[in-house]
Amino acid sequence: MNIQWYPGHMTKARRMMQEDMKLIDIVIELVDARVPLSSKNPDIDALAAGKARMILLNKYDLADKARTDEWEKWYADRGFYVFRLDARKSGQMKAVIDMIQEACREKIERDRKRGIINRPVRAMVVGIPNVGKSTFINTFAGKACAKTGNRPGVTKGKQWIRLNKNVELLDTPGILWPKFEDQMVGERLAFIGSIRDDLLDAAGLAVDFIDFLKKFYPGILSGRYDVDEKCDRIELLEQIARGRGCLKKGGELDLDKAARLLLDDFRSSKLGKITLEFPER
Numbered sequence: 001m002n003i004q005w006y007p008g009h010m011t012k013a014r015r016m017m018q019e020d021m022k023l024i025d026i027v028i029e030l031v032d033a034r035v036p037l038s039s040k041n042p043d044i045d046a047l048a049a050g051k052a053r054m055i056l057l058n059k060y061d062l063a064d065k066a067r068t069d070e071w072e073k074w075y076a077d078r079g080f081y082v083f084r085l086d087a088r089k090s091g092q093m094k095a096v097i098d099m100i101q102e103a104c105r106e107k108i109e110r111d112r113k114r115g116i117i118n119r120p121v122r123a124m125v126v127g128i129p130n131v132g133k134s135t136f137i138n139t140f141a142g143k144a145c146a147k148t149g150n151r152p153g154v155t156k157g158k159q160w161i162r163l164n165k166n167v168e169l170l171d172t173p174g175i176l177w178p179k180f181e182d183q184m185v186g187e188r189l190a191f192i193g194s195i196r197d198d199l200l201d202a203a204g205l206a207v208d209f210i211d212f213l214k215k216f217y218p219g220i221l222s223g224r225y226d227v228d229e230k231c232d233r234i235e236l237l238e239q240i241a242r243g244r245g246c247l248k249k250g251g252e253l254d255l256d257k258a259a260r261l262l263l264d265d266f267r268s269s270k271l272g273k274i275t276l277e278f279p280e281r
Contacts, residue, residue, distance in 0.1 A: 018047055023122060024170060025104050026052040030127035030136060033063035033084065035276050036071040038188040039128055048124075052103040053080050056096070058132040060084040067275035074279040087136035096140070100167055120162070124170045130194045137161060137171050188276045193267055197260070206259030207233040209266065212276065220271050237262070 021027075027048040032039040036057060055075045060068050068084060075082045081103045083096055101108070104121045111119055127133040141161050161169045189195050190205055210233040213220050222229050227239040240246070241258035248254045265271050 017124070017126065020124065020170060021047055021051070024051065024124040025107050025121050026054060026100060026123045028054045028056060028100070028123050028125050028169075030056045030058045030085075030087070030125070030131045030133050032131050032192055032194075033057040033060040033068050033071070034192055034274060035188045036068075036075070037277055037279070038185040039131055039192070039194065041126070041128055044126055052107070054099065054103055054123075055080045055082045056087075056136065057082065057084040058087050058127075058136065061086045062269045062273060064273050064275040067278060070279050071275075085136070087132040087139055090139050090142070093140050097163070097167055118165060120164075120166055120168045122168050122170065128189070128194055130192070134171070137169060140169065191263065191266065191276060193263075197263075202259035202263065203237065203255045206255075206262050207237055209262065210236050213271075213274075217272070217274055220274075224265065224271055 027044065029040065029044055031037075036055075040055075057063075057068060057071060072082050072084060081099050083092075083099055085092055085096070100121055100123060107121070111117070125133055125137060141163055161171060163169060186195070187205065187208060190200050191209055210221065214229055214233075214236075218229060221227055221236065221240075225240045225243055227236055227243065229236065231239065237255055237258055238253055240262060241253040241255055244258060244261055246254040246257040246261065266274065
């Protein structure tokens with residue numbers, strides 16, 4: 001499956017982000033803990049060169065804990081400040097602010113020596129569509145100051161948000177990058193919902209997902225849908241359709257409906273805690 005999605009507004013958003021980078025001290029990038037590398041925009045590394053960097057492993061509550069532990073170390077080894085996050089929960093926000101202050105300690109000390117006291121750290125919040133960026137900002141600020149939605153592309157413009165006297169956030173629209181060199185990256189992003197479902201072949205996506213689950217999480221499909229995992233992937237999707245009553249008029253199996261059901265069950269964690277990629281060892 002060839003997956004590419006790069007709407008025109010993302011080109012403008014990238015340009016705007018590049019212009020605003022000179023205004024900020026730290027780049028906070030949200031990634032989805034289920035796909036911690038595929039959901040990281042490689043363009044950000046070039047745009048944020050020379051800035052303090054922080055990775056928030058969002059939706060860690062949906063991911064495989066052992067794999068999240070590996071990814072946390074993987075990013076820390078590469079110089080990032082790393083925090084695992086459930087963006088809906090406000091109780092973690094003090095720890096996030098403390099980490100921002102720690103990451104910018106040298107900047108704060110330079111300001112102090114120049115007689116600049118209490119100038120807030122300016123942080124740019126970035127992330128691909130549907131990774132939970134607006135939810136994080138709303139929870140962080142304690143009010144609905146950034147629009148949220150469960151579809152890609154809700155945040156259209158930029159906005160500054162004053163959190164307290166120490167930290168200001170610059171929200172930015174979610175942007176992907178122009179071309180997925182590795183189609184597995186595009187497919188993983190499609191699995192988690194970062195690419196619009198109406199652009200995808202749901203059944204084709206679902207059978208690839210079935211292959212992954214059979215290999216890395218055996219027993220999940222049989223436990224959830226009472227299917228025989230020894231069958232091939234098409235037969236498994238047909239069994240799910242039959243078992244869940246996904247039928248067209250005349251009794252024909254509706255594989256697209258079964259595919260969407262399977263993907264929705266994954267995205268809502270009804271299949272359990274699953275991570276779709278593992279760090280290189």
